[in-house]
Amino acid sequence: MIKVINPSRLTRQPFFHKLINYLDRHDDVTLREIKHEFANFSNIDRSMEEYIKAGYVLRENKRYRQSVPLLENVTDLSLDQEVFVRDDSPLYQELLNMRFETHLTNQTNQAILVEKTDFLREQLTLSNYFYRLKQQYPLTNQQQKLYDLVGDVNPEYALKYMTTFLLKYGRKTELMQKRRDIFVDALVILGYIAPNEAGKYELKLDFDKETLTFRVKKALDKP
Structure with a gap:
């Protein structure tokens, strides 16, 4: 199956995903056959024209085939780049094994939060959470826990309180939080701080006090 990673407004459409994979399995498909196969979808003619204009579908002699730019290698691949890849290919496995570094800053202070992520941005990091909310992508189960706590929070607002803490x-090496604070709770969910036996919070990030850089010690392998 062809997967679309970091899809655009056009390529995230359910019809697009189903159509591309249908055309990938069938040759010389007519518009009538497409409309019969996808009778539950509306505005097929308009959608087809959009896909053709974008170069994702090729029309020749009233026949249609998929022409998405399938991934050929992972060299020079950048985080958040839109990618079309077959999920049964070795390239897809290479893609899943890739790791990238992200940096979050804010306007309140000079703190920098450095996190590591997979290409699909499924790992539980603050950068991934903000990215998926902004792009309106589905959240993973762990990211959903963060959403249940802080919701669609403004990144600048959240970073202000998280980095200040x-x-x-x-x-100090351990901190007390007398009143419940959702941003402190969020740091716990992220694994960036953890309560000890005394009921105080210990830092689980590497902290460079000179550059005010907080760095995640180890990227999680599971979403």
């Missing part, structure tokens, strides 16, 4: 570790 984290920067306190420049003076």
